[in-house]
Amino acid sequence: xxxxxxxxxxxxxxxxxxxxQSLIHMGLANSTSIALEEPSDKHTATLYYFSGxxxxxxxxxxxxxxxxxxxxxxxxxxxxxVTMSSRQLPFGQLPLLQIDSMEIVQSQAIVRYLxxxxxxxxxxxxxxxxxxxxxxxxxxxxPLLCQCPFRKYNxxxxxxxxQLNINVKEWEAHHSMLLDKWFFLGNRLEAILKTNLPLYGKxxxxxxxxxxxxxxxxxxxxxxxxxxxxxxLTYADILTAHLVTWFVEECGTEAMRSMPLLxxxxxxxxxxxxDSIYLTCPSQLxxxxxxxxxNFL
Ligand SMILES: N[C@@H](CCC(=O)N[C@@H](CS)C(=O)NCC(=O)O)C(=O)O
Numbered sequence: 001x002x003x004x005x006x007x008x009x010x011x012x013x014x015x016x017x018x019x020x021q022s023l024i025h026m027g028l029a030n031s032t033s034i035a036l037e038e039p040s041d042k043h044t045a046t047l048y049y050f051s052g053x054x055x056x057x058x059x060x061x062x063x064x065x066x067x068x069x070x071x072x073x074x075x076x077x078x079x080x081x082v083t084m085s086s087r088q089l090p091f092g093q094l095p096l097l098q099i100d101s102m103e104i105v106q107s108q109a110i111v112r113y114l115x116x117x118x119x120x121x122x123x124x125x126x127x128x129x130x131x132x133x134x135x136x137x138x139x140x141x142x143p144l145l146c147q148c149p150f151r152k153y154n155x156x157x158x159x160x161x162x163q164l165n166i167n168v169k170e171w172e173a174h175h176s177m178l179l180d181k182w183f184f185l186g187n188r189l190e191a192i193l194k195t196n197l198p199l200y201g202k203x204x205x206x207x208x209x210x211x212x213x214x215x216x217x218x219x220x221x222x223x224x225x226x227x228x229x230x231x232x233l234t235y236a237d238i239l240t241a242h243l244v245t246w247f248v249e250e251c252g253t254e255a256m257r258s259m260p261l262l263x264x265x266x267x268x269x270x271x272x273x274x275d276s277i278y279l280t281c282p283s284q285l286x287x288x289x290x291x292x293x294x295n296f297l
Contacts, residue, residue: 064278
């Protein structure tokens with residue numbers, strides 16, 4: 001079990017790389033003696049991952065939304081990964097982010113670091129905890145999305161009807177489970193926004209405040225002020241918008257019809273300056289363009 005071996009030897013090491021730049025590197029004990037993957041000297045951050053969305057996609061969105069200039073290095077071959085793993089991946093896994101003279105692994109540690117770096121972790125300990133709760137709920141769902149490419153019809157020729165049928169059935173089963181789970185999670189996330197609407201949303205027109213328990217009309221409020229946690233943008237908003245986008249790409253927009261507040265939030269995050277640039281740049285995204293679902297508003 002390589003993970004156990006790595007754990008026994010990992011230590012906090014200060015490594016001088018070839019550019020004589022100090023890297024705070026939580027790596028392997030003997031890593032000072034061998035060449036490591038070095039961060040780009042042209043960009044603030046360098047992200048290493050396989051060619052795909054997977055565990056790196058939230059990080060890409062966090063980098064973009066917080067306007068960090070970053071580049072990506074794709075680990076495309078097993079040999080490359082194995083070499084990296086033995087040299088500078090403390091737990092033998094990607095993603096790895098090099099930023100601020102640090103090497104950070106574990107996707108959620110990276111996401112939270114980027115949140116803190118841009119003061120998006122919540123304005124109080126209570127808000128930070130709420131953000132973390134939402135992030136964890138989202139992360140329970142992400143593996144289902146990660147599995148989609150492997151569950152889909154994967155290029156089997158049409159003459160291979162038996163295999164095609166297996167693939168179609170497998171995808172249909174996965175898709176149906178995904179929808180079920182989405183209706184649960186999506187509705188819970190929508191409910192959080194709905195709760196925040198009368199608390200933080202500015203009323204567009206003067207009128208009597210809704211009494212407790214009465215139905216809230218989305219059209220009466222300015223969604224510009226409504227967020228998942230508190231009354232300003234947090235990383236919970238970015239992860240939620242990312243989740244909605246990825247879900248819609250896999251399953252279509254139909255399931256979003258009953259979740260207008262989530263759609264509005266996705267649009268809001270989509271429009272952040274960093275995201276606007278990132279999301280229109282295919283070489284950054286490495287996957288299809290995300291779909292905006294704002295036309296359902
Ligand atoms: N808890 C880790 C999990 C990372 C992970 O599972 N990485 C996979 C790719 S998605 C990996 O590097 N697998 C290679 C291997 O384990 O050999 C995180 O969130 O970063």
